[in-house]
Amino acid sequence: MHKLTLLTLAGSLAFAAPALAQQAEKMDQAALAKIKDEGMNRSKVMETAFYLTDVCGPRLANSDGLNRANEWTKKQLTSWGLVKANVEPWGTFGRGWDIEKSYVAMTAPYYHTLIGAPKAWTPSTNGSLKKQVVVLKATTEAELDKYKGQLRDKIVLLDVANPPKPSFEPDAKRYTDDELKKMADFKPEATAAKPDEAEMEKRMAQRRTMMALRTKMSDMILSEGAAAILSTRGGSDGTFFTSNGAPYAADAKPVLPELEMSPEDQLRLIRLSEAGIPVEIELETRTRFQDKDLKGYNVVAEIPGTDRKLKSEVVMLGGHLDSWHAATGATDNAAGCAIMMEAVRILKATGVQPRRTIRIALWGEEEQGLFGSRNYVKNHFADPATMKLLPEHEKLAAYFNLDNGAGKIRGIYAQGNEAVAPIFQQWLQPFADLGATTVTTRNTGGTDHLSFDAVGLPGFQFIQDPLDYGSRTHHTNMDTYERLPADDLKQASVLVASFVYQAAMRDQKLPRKPLPAAKPETQRL
Incomplete structure (x- = not known):
């Protein structure tokens, strides 16, 4: 993650049962049960995390370690049955x-x-x-x-x-019920x-x-x-x-x-x-x-959609694959990448048939300024400096990101999108027993969902238990495999797979906020 988590933007809201009744989501409970069973009982997430950390090693931008991880993830995603796996250049970065x-x-x-x-x-x-x-x-x-x-x-x-x-104070902690309630109840006027x-x-x-x-x-x-x-x-x-x-x-x-x-x-x-x-x-x-190859790269792969009308639309999920170099980048962000990879593995293993295409993206060069995702968005969807929309902009249903350490998912930041929050509340209900119940319209900053939000696309980051991310592992020499709790990564993989699946199955794309005005680079946060 490029910088410590910042809670920015205006507020959050609690969405009670009467609000949910406004429009009930269609949810395939049998498919969700399959996702939960596969992810909790036959998980491969720790095996994936081992390869990303101990085998590939540190993954500094444009380093040999990141190149190893790019090639390994491309091969692994292909072996699970994903198609169009590619190490895709996003533009010029600099020296490895x-x-x-x-x-x-x-x-x-x-x-x-x-x-x-x-x-x-x-x-x-x-x-x-x-x-x-x-x-x-x-x-x-x-x-x-x-x-x-x-x-x-x-x-x-x-x-x-x-x-x-x-x-x-202990190094590691989990969110308390009171802390999660404050996230859900936070109001815009409460901001400093x-x-x-x-x-x-x-x-x-x-x-x-x-x-x-x-x-x-x-x-x-x-x-x-x-x-x-x-x-x-x-x-x-x-x-x-x-x-x-x-x-x-x-x-x-x-x-x-x-x-x-x-x-x-x-x-x-x-x-x-x-x-x-x-x-x-x-x-x-x-x-x-x-200095022979100065380009930066992202790894992308797809599960094709099956609906004749909707398969041209895309639900994306991702996390950044690069890391700093003093350890093996386990919590920042091999954990997020392993979970996202496990989510698509679960969807393939359960045999569900998503209506929309599902595309995973593992970003490069996030630590230097979200370069992989920003340039992917610029190349495929729109440039925030001009807000001239490309054809693919209309086709993106949602983007889900994970990059706040290795803690289990407790809910999701709705990124100021009040219309999407009741939908997410319903999607979380089948997983309340796994500790994920909170929806907040408050934003968390500093990672790749912001690249999508900057051009008016629905991009979201999940709420994760902080564990010892801020106190011990974030950008340090202690960011190693030992900091990854297997049960947390399994739980997170199930939640991500379910959200991606449900976004791929809806009759409509997720609601969007109004398009932002063009914003030159010098004006962006």
């Missing part, structure tokens, strides 16, 4: 990048292995380095200037902005007031100042002849957050080798150095850039 070797340790005042990994798109070291360190702390350009002449041939330790503190223009400009100015200082700091460290950089974006208990340390553009300017560290290790190095105790670091990174 892979780690071939990474090692870092403190060798003085004593030996200790350190927890860290290269930042994405940073270069290799010149073989193995063994260097003294310099701590660099600067919040202004004047403070930064004090380090001139002190960095040559040194490993630079950057400050820790958010040192870990003791926490008395937006900052006024003066406050927004103040925040933007602060951000521009901070970014300018970071750029100047990076340029100075490079020009001063430092050997490498150690930094951290936070975390605790050996967990560190990972990101990119350089652009992925083919013409990106040079940067230094940089490793992101666990904050505990980084802070120990800083304390020793500031106490006047000489600190020596040994490190080696070997990274490889891939």
